[in-house]
Amino acid sequence: MLKPAAVGSFVMLGLLHMQFADAAELYRYADDKGVVVLDRQGVPPQHIGKGYEVLNEQGRVVRVVPPAPSPEEMKRMLQEKARANSDAQLLRLYTGVEDVERAKARKLAELESVIGVTQGNLQSLRTQQANLQSQAADHERAGRKVPEHLLAQIENLKKEQASLQRNIERYRQVREQADASFTADRDRLQELHGRMQR
Numbered sequence: 617m618l619k620p621a622a623v624g625s626f627v628m629l630g631l632l633h634m635q636f637a638d639a640a641e642l643y644r645y646a647d648d649k650g651v652v653v654l655d656r657q658g659v660p661p662q663h664i665g666k667g668y669e670v671l672n673e674q675g676r677v678v679r680v681v682p683p684a685p686s687p688e689e690m691k692r693m694l695q696e697k698a699r700a701n702s703d704a705q706l707l708r709l710y711t712g713v714e715d716v717e718r719a720k721a722r723k724l725a726e727l728e729s730v731i732g733v734t735q736g737n738l739q740s741l742r743t744q745q746a747n748l749q750s751q752a753a754d755h756e757r758a759g760r761k762v763p764e765h766l767l768a769q770i771e772n773l774k775k776e777q778a779s780l781q782r783n784i785e786r787y788r789q790v791r792e793q794a795d796a797s798f799t800a801d802r803d804r805l806q807e808l809h810g811r812m813q814r
Contacts, residue, residue, distance in 0.1 A: 641678070642671040706805055713802055713809075720798035727791040731784055738780040745773040 643655045645668035659668045667683035685693060710716050748770050752762045 641673075642675075644669045644671055703804070703808055706801060707808060710801070710805055713806055716798055716802040716805055720795070720802070723794050723798065724791060727787055727794065731787045731791070734780055734784050734787065738777055738784070741773050741777045741780065745770060745777070748773065 641656070643657075643659050645653055645655070645659045645663045646666060647653050647663065654671075664681075665684040668681050669677050670679040670681070672678045710719070748766060752766055752770065755762045755766075
């Protein structure tokens with residue numbers, strides 16, 4: 617059995633060996649001119665992104681640090697990650713294609729309802745405007761000046777109608793986008809389920 621002093625010596629030797637092992641590491645990298653450099657101090661910051669190798673005291677490669685990805689590679693990696701996240705979310709949301717179809721039908725019906733209500737409001741404003749214009753025409757036929765408040769009301773109704781018309785167009789665009797989005801989700805889900813069944 618080893619004495620405590622001997623155990624302490626072994627521990628110290630082990631630590632010294634680890635320090636010398638670290639100190640004996642060499643870093644191999646290419647400089648700006650493409651010349652391969654061996655350095656005990658490490659890799660200068662401007663060369664780290666190009667990748668390098670760590671060698672032990674026997675000259676064997678013990679670790680390879682690959683070069684940093686190019687902007688194009690980084691963009692592709694980010695796109696792949698975003699696609700994987702999107703796929704995972706799609707699989708969490710829907711158990712099958714039928715779920716997508718039901719969600720699509722609900723969303724499109726909801727948007728159709730909003731468009732219908734807005735069209736109804738637009739028709740109501742048109743009726744109000746027609747009544748006010750009829751009143752304005754009565755004043756003109758009687759040779760009287762059309763009251764300013766009546767003209768202001770007609771103008772306000774025209775502005776409100778233009779706003780509602782813009783809303784209807786926007787809702788229709790949202791409906792088209794929702795239709796396309798659900799269709800894309802359905803197609804992607806079919807593709808993912810097809811892969812899982814192989």
